[in-house]
Amino acid sequence: xxxxxxxxxxxxxxxxxxxxxxxxxxxxxxxxxxxxxxxxxxxxxxxxxxxxxxxxxxxxxxxxxxxxxxxxxxxxxxxxx
Amino acid sequence: xxxxxxxxxxxxxxxxxxxxxxxxxxxxxxxxxxxxxxxxxxxxxxxxxxxxxxxxxxxxxxxxxxxxxxxxxxxxxxxxxxxxxxxxxxxxxxxxxxxxxxxxxxxxxxxxxxxxxxxxxxxxxxxxxxxxxxxxxxxxxxxxxxxxxxxxxxxxxxxxxxxxxxxxxxxxxxxxxxxxxxxxxxxx
Numbered sequence: 112x113x114x115x116x117x118x119x120x121x122x123x124x125x126x127x128x129x130x131x132x133x134x135x136x137x138x139x140x141x142x143x144x145x146x147x148x149x150x151x152x153x154x155x156x157x158x159x160x161x162x163x164x165x166x167x168x169x170x171x172x173x174x175x176x177x178x179x180x181x182x183x184x185x186x187x188x189x190x191x192x
Numbered sequence: 193x194x195x196x197x198x199x200x201x202x203x204x205x206x207x208x209x210x211x212x213x214x215x216x217x218x219x220x221x222x223x224x225x226x227x228x229x230x231x232x233x234x235x236x237x238x239x240x241x242x243x244x245x246x247x248x249x250x251x252x253x254x255x256x257x258x259x260x261x262x263x264x265x266x267x268x269x270x271x272x273x274x275x276x277x278x279x280x281x282x283x284x285x286x287x288x289x290x291x292x293x294x295x296x297x298x299x300x301x302x303x304x305x306x307x308x309x310x311x312x313x314x315x316x317x318x319x320x321x322x323x324x325x326x327x328x329x330x331x332x333x334x335x336x337x338x339x340x341x342x343x344x345x346x347x348x349x350x351x352x353x354x355x356x357x358x359x360x361x362x363x364x365x366x367x368x369x370x371x372x373x374x375x376x377x378x379x380x
Contacts (some may be wrong), residue, residue, distance in 0.1 A: 134255075
């Protein structure tokens with residue numbers, strides 16, 4: 112199933128591995144306005160657990176959905192504050 | 193009848209107050225999973241190519257969590273922050289039985305360079321960041337990189353040998369002060 116969000120920005124971290132998907136996601140979220148959604152495209156299999164863990168432990172962000180495709184993992188993160 | 197109605201109104205009010213109280217408590221508990229504002233101190237003592245990674249990966253990730261992070265570099269850990277040496281850190285297969293090179297061969301001249309080149313290629317193929325990239329993102333995210341003054345002097349380094357963002361002129365007491373306030377303390 113494919114997620115449908117009104118994404119403000121897409122961050123492409125395909126090919127990058129730990130810790131870059133999380134570190135760059137955090138930097139990209141910093142540039143969003145409250146209520147905007149970031150789409151993250153990653154190939155790192157660890158990014159599913161890592162972005163989930165980061166979002167749970169961080170104020171002002173909410174992980175909306177993670178979609179596991181054939182090669183690419185898509186993560187949708189909303190800036191809530 | 194009117195007395196009954198009043199009693200019901202009173203119960204409604206009490207119920208609503210209780211619901212509001214529970215909602216507030218739930219919000220508090222949910223917010224409690226956030227770790228923003230935590231502190232971490234890492235002491236980095238190793239300067240081989242492989243051992244430069246764990247402190248920098250944890251530091252940059254913790255900074256992404258909104259943590260206040262200090263990495264105190266001492267002894268060979270200083271080389272990670274050394275402008276010339278950080279891009280030329282080496283790995284040895286000697287004493288590392290997990291590397292596919294026998295010790296007797298690994299001890300030959302030039303073999304450290306071979307082992308390092310093998311690992312560098314793996315890192316590149318895997319899309320893993322370089323040491324310089326990790327230092328850059330760490331600094332960008334507010335990680336404080338400290339270089340132990342005693343070991344700078346001991347190893348005959350100059351304060352200017354390190355990246356501009358590195359804090360010099362600090363010692364064990366400075367590290368301990370941040371460690372005492374930290375939620376996470378690691379020696380690498």
